[in-house]
Amino acid sequence: MEKDISMLHRLLHSMNDSSKDLLGLIDKIIASIENQKKLDTKSDVGKVERELEQEKEKNRVLKEEINEFKNDLNVKKQKINELNLELVKYKQTTNVLPPLNTGDEPQPSILLPIKITNDHIITSVKKKYWGSIERKVGLEQLKNFVEGAKELIITDSFFYCGGFSKPENEEYLNNIKEIIDPSKINKLHIITNPKNKTDAIRDEVHKIYGKKLTEAFTFDIHDRIWIVDSKKASLLGTSLNSIGNKLAFFLPLPYNDLESMKKELKKAKLLHDQKRKKRMTLHELSLDEFISFASNDTVLSKYLIGN
Structure with a gap:
């Protein structure tokens, strides 16, 4: 009995030691x-931190590129200013008349290398055409x-x-008056580009046609x-001011194209003069009416060519 009790004590000590080791292992x-x-x-x-450094580097490179772009832009602006100054000088020099030719050869005309539409910088000589x-033809x-014509667009x-x-x-102004007789026309409607104009020409056209013009x-x-x-x-292959300068065709517009053009002008609201609160009227035309009207011209068939 005493031996059994002794073994139990040893087993208990052993278990205590093992639990301590287990707890130590867990720790x-x-x-x-x-x-x-x-x-x-x-x-x-x-x-x-590495990703942040990479982004910082990208931002640094981008800033350098932006600064280079700004510097390049400033250089271009400076160049434009210089060209504008040269253009002003050129405009001033072109106002000088060429010396008279005392020989038998005709005086050559001065050709401008660029188109200048402002009336205060134009020269006093004609181009050849x-x-x-x-x-003239x-x-x-x-x-x-x-x-x-009573109404012209x-x-x-x-x-x-x-x-x-x-x-x-x-x-040019005389050409317009000769082609479009101010005393006979009732309505004249001009559709043009707002940037391509000389104020002096436009003012004169308005004086010529007055309230008839929209x-x-x-x-x-x-x-x-x-x-x-x-x-x-x-359809005129060139603008009125360039007739005779280069090869261009003057062709009748076929019936279907004419009617399509009318619809497009109405759709784009280009028959309305917003400043004068006036509207140009375009009437639809049947093919029979078209043929009847066109037959008054020298050649009828040319108006029927096309779709």
Whole structure:
């Protein structure tokens, strides 16, 4: 019996020692886990710090590129200012008349390398095609087409530009009056580009036609089209001020194209003069009416070509 009790005491001591060892092992495991967490945390912080440094570097490079762009822009602005000054000087020098030619050779005209539309900087000499046979023939054809018109619509992006010199501007205004007789026309509607105009030309056209004149402005029409009394139209391959300068066609607009053009002008609200609160009216035309009206011209078939 005493032996049994002694064995139980030894077993109890052994169990106590084992539990102490187990608890010690558990403490070590917990400590190891905590250390690993600290290491992982340090690793994450380091990764974030590296990413932050990368973003800082990207921002630095971007700022350098922005500064380079600004510097380049300033250089270009300076260059533009210099060119503007040179242009002003050039405009001043072009106002000087060339010396008279005392020989038998005709005096050559001065050709400007760029188009200048402001009336106060133009020269006093004509370009070669002004007054040429080609221009006279083209203007005569246009005059014949417009003759008898009561209402006329013109789409021409450069209608108010005129010429390159004062004599050209005077001739241009005379051309307009000869083609569109102010005493016979009832309504004249000009559709043009707002940027392509000389104020002096526009003012003179307004003086010539007065309340008969209305206008609309757009950037969306390229072709030069003349519409007479809603009944016939012609496509002019160049602007009125450039007739005779280069090869260009003067072609009748087929019936379907004319009606489509009318619809587009109405849709774009280009028949309305917002400043004068006036509206140009375009009437729809049947094919029979079109043929009947066109038959008054020399060649009927040319108005029926196309779709």
